[in-house]
Amino acid sequence: MQLQFRNDPIERIPAGAVVLGILEGTKRPSGAARAIDASAGGVIAACLAQGDFTGRRDQVVVLYAKGRARAKRIVLVGLGAEKDLTVERVRQAAGRAATRARELGVDDMASVVHGAGAGGLDPAAAAQALVEGTMLANYTYDRYRTRDKSKSKRVKTLIVAEADARRMPEVKRGAMRGKVGAEAVSFVRDLCNTPSLDMTPRQVAERALTLADKEARITVKALEENELKRLKMGSFLGVAKGSDEPPRLLVLEYTPAGKPTGAVALVGKGITFDSGGISLKPAEGMEKMKYDMSGAAAVLGVFHALKRVQPSVRVIGLAPMTENMPGGHAIKPGDVLIAMNGMTIEVNNTDAEGRLVLADGINYAKRFYKPDAIIDIATLTGAVVIALGGQASGVMGNDTKLMTRVKDASDRSGERVWELPTWPEYGDLMKSDVADLKNSAGREAGTIAGAMFLAPFAEGTPWVHMDIAGTAWNDKDKPYAPKGSSGVAVRLLLDLLENWERYGKPRRG
Numbered sequence: 001m002q003l004q005f006r007n008d009p010i011e012r013i014p015a016g017a018v019v020l021g022i023l024e025g026t027k028r029p030s031g032a033a034r035a036i037d038a039s040a041g042g043v044i045a046a047c048l049a050q051g052d053f054t055g056r057r058d059q060v061v062v063l064y065a066k067g068r069a070r071a072k073r074i075v076l077v078g079l080g081a082e083k084d085l086t087v088e089r090v091r092q093a094a095g096r097a098a099t100r101a102r103e104l105g106v107d108d109m110a111s112v113v114h115g116a117g118a119g120g121l122d123p124a125a126a127a128q129a130l131v132e133g134t135m136l137a138n139y140t141y142d143r144y145r146t147r148d149k150s151k152s153k154r155v156k157t158l159i160v161a162e163a164d165a166r167r168m169p170e171v172k173r174g175a176m177r178g179k180v181g182a183e184a185v186s187f188v189r190d191l192c193n194t195p196s197l198d199m200t201p202r203q204v205a206e207r208a209l210t211l212a213d214k215e216a217r218i219t220v221k222a223l224e225e226n227e228l229k230r231l232k233m234g235s236f237l238g239v240a241k242g243s244d245e246p247p248r249l250l251v252l253e254y255t256p257a258g259k260p261t262g263a264v265a266l267v268g269k270g271i272t273f274d275s276g277g278i279s280l281k282p283a284e285g286m287e288k289m290k291y292d293m294s295g296a297a298a299v300l301g302v303f304h305a306l307k308r309v310q311p312s313v314r315v316i317g318l319a320p321m322t323e324n325m326p327g328g329h330a331i332k333p334g335d336v337l338i339a340m341n342g343m344t345i346e347v348n349n350t351d352a353e354g355r356l357v358l359a360d361g362i363n364y365a366k367r368f369y370k371p372d373a374i375i376d377i378a379t380l381t382g383a384v385v386i387a388l389g390g391q392a393s394g395v396m397g398n399d400t401k402l403m404t405r406v407k408d409a410s411d412r413s414g415e416r417v418w419e420l421p422t423w424p425e426y427g428d429l430m431k432s433d434v435a436d437l438k439n440s441a442g443r444e445a446g447t448i449a450g451a452m453f454l455a456p457f458a459e460g461t462p463w464v465h466m467d468i469a470g471t472a473w474n475d476k477d478k479p480y481a482p483k484g485s486s487g488v489a490v491r492l493l494l495d496l497l498e499n500w501e502r503y504g505k506p507r508r509g
Contacts, residue, residue: 001135002157003179006110007168010161011035016106017062017073019097020044021090021114024055024081032112032163040074041066047076056080057089060096062104071110075100079114087121087129088414090114094133095480101155102138109134110159113171123167124174127160129414131178132491134158136480139186141193180308181494185487188301192291192472192485196273199290201321204272205248208300208319216307217257223249235339236320236360239353242277242330243323249364252299252317254306260314261501262372265365266493269354269378270296270321277324277350278332291485292354294472295377296321301490302497313500316369320357324350336435339363341457346432349440354380355453356439362457373402373462375496376454377489378469383446385470392416393471393488396451399462405503406464409496415488417466420448427452 006013010020010032020033029037029044037044043063047053053061057080062073077097080089093114101109113130115121135158142152162171191199191207205222212220225246228237233249240247250270271292275281281289296319303317330350331337337345337356340363345356358376365374384394395417397403403419410417429441429449437456441449451465471488474481481487 001138001155003131003175004157004159005168005172005175006159006161007163007165008161009035009163010110010112011039012070013110013159013161014070015108015110015159016071017075017101017104017109018071019075019077019109019111021079021093021112022053022055022076023079023085024057026055036069036074039067040069044074044076054078057092058096060100062100073104073106075109082119085115085119085121087115087125090121090126091129091133091414092479094130095137098134098137098155099477102153105153106155108157108159109155110161112161116167116171117164123170127171127174128178130160131158131175132182133480135179135182136185137482139189139482141189141484143194177309180305181491184301184305184494185490187304188294188297188487188490189485191297191300192294194290196290196323199272199293200245201248201270201272201323202246204270204293204296204321205250208250208252211252211300211303211307213307216310217255218303218306219253221251223251231340231364232338233340233360233364234337235345235356236322238331238335238337238347239324239356240322242325242327244327245323247320247322249361250296250317250319250321252303254303254315256310256312256314258312261312263314263316263369264497264500265316265318265369265371265374266299266302267318267358267361267365267374267376268295268297268299269293269358269376269380270319271324271354271357272321274324274351274353275326277330277353278326279349279351280326281351288473291473292379293321294379294468294485294488298377298487298489298493301487302493305490305494309494309498311497311500313497315497316365316371318361318365320361322357324353339457340367343437343456344435346435346438348438352440352450354378355450358454359457362454366461371461374458375406375464375466375493377466379472380450380467381447381469384467387447388418388470390470390474392418394418394420394447394467395464396420396422396448397464398422398455398458399464401503402462402464405496405500406492409492409499413491413495415492417492422448422451422455427455
């Protein structure tokens with residue numbers, strides 16, 4: 001989607017559609033809506049007077065202009081009650097408007113920055129939310145579609161209208177930042193929507209290598225199987241044994257131009273297809289297991305954006321990539337693996353493989369980078385879907401201050417998280433009779449147990465675990481996230497990194 005800016009009243013801008021956000025309870029048009037209504041034959045006033053549009057947060061209506069209006073259509077989108085207006089509400093409203101414009105086959109749409117000015121929202125934050133919501137709702141995955149192209153329609157241009165010249169610099173800054181984030185999320189969605197046949201560990205590595213950028217100080221390397229064996233990454237390699245596809249460990253580094261204000265390692269689970277291994281999954285729904293690489297893809301999405309978002313903190317990205325398959329060489333329940341740090345792991349469920357690859361990813365981060373903080377991102381447990389549904393990612397960790405940073409970034413980005421406890425007693429769930437750990441505790445506290453398995457590997461470093469199994473894939477359309485991969489965690493992590501310096505350097509545990 002192209003982005004344009006106009007320092008003009010929106011009623012003067014010709015477009016296939018103009019978008020106006022309306023607060024709940026509005027009885028007559030005001031501001032930009034009043035100006036457009038005057039040139040459109042009073043259609044907005046009539047709609048409001050009839051009660052056909054009330055401004056509630058999930059409402060969208062399309063009006064057809066009369067008279068001398070420059071735009072063909074007027075899209076009214078509800079912002080909800082004024083007291084509840086937030087940037088996330090703006091993001092959702094923008095997404096709903098863009099979805100409707102796509103359905104209408106609109107090529108170009110113009111929009112005011114909802115909530116800026118009279119709405120009391122920061123202009124830059126509101127503009128960022130406007131662009132994110134519009135671009136993310138405009139996404140479609142049509143790589144394999146050869147016939148019905150109607151589902152592939154996209155709005156080609158968004159015109160951001162800001163009549164107040166004093167606000168325009170902030171609006172531009174926020175809008176361009178929104179574009180960077182939305183493009184990174186779309187990059188992740190493409191990776192995770194692609195069938196595993198065409199998105200093997202080697203193919204993901206090829207995509208990752210394109211992110212290297214000397215000018216942006218980003219380096220990328222892909223470690224192959226022989227190197228992983230030399231490093232004694234037995235936990236990661238144990239998962240890879242059942243597949244004919246060779247594994248890869250992707251290592252990405254971003255270094256800021258000045259003195260770094262810290263170092264953060266992002267470790268993403270990268271299972272390009274998860275059959276469950278010998279502990280085979282049910283056939284129903286298994287086709288979606290191409291998205292089990294969503295954590296690794298989120299890490300790559302962050303680096304996609306780091307080419308233009310340049311935080312002051314050093315960022316290390318680690319993505320252990322493999323398939324989990326029930327081949328003749330696959331690990332079996334009862335096998336014992338030795339992780340990179342020497343810890344032994346009894347495998348009592350081969351479908352609890354994500355934590356096995358993450359363990360060695362965390363080990364690698366600690367040995368070679370000694371970061372100030374580690375955040376791992378994974379579609380780890382079905383239990384988190386039962387606990388939180390698709391509305392929030394589960395978060396657990398060992399450091400209160402790091403958790404506060406993550407929660408603050410969640411609030412700003414609109415990517416919700418909910419903290420679950422990591423009391424020491426939960427660690428007893430992962431004790432093995434034959435090894436240091438076992439990789440599954442069964443049904444009891446499944447999401448927490450997954451975090452408690454990882455906790456010993458992160459020990460001594462501030463760490464947060466994000467379980468995105470419920471938020472990484474949408475079974476139905478959401479306001480700015482169509483069905484399929486959501487690209488979750490990218491915007492939260494970018495916000496976290498951009499705001500890292502404001503909190504100061506975390507203390508090691």
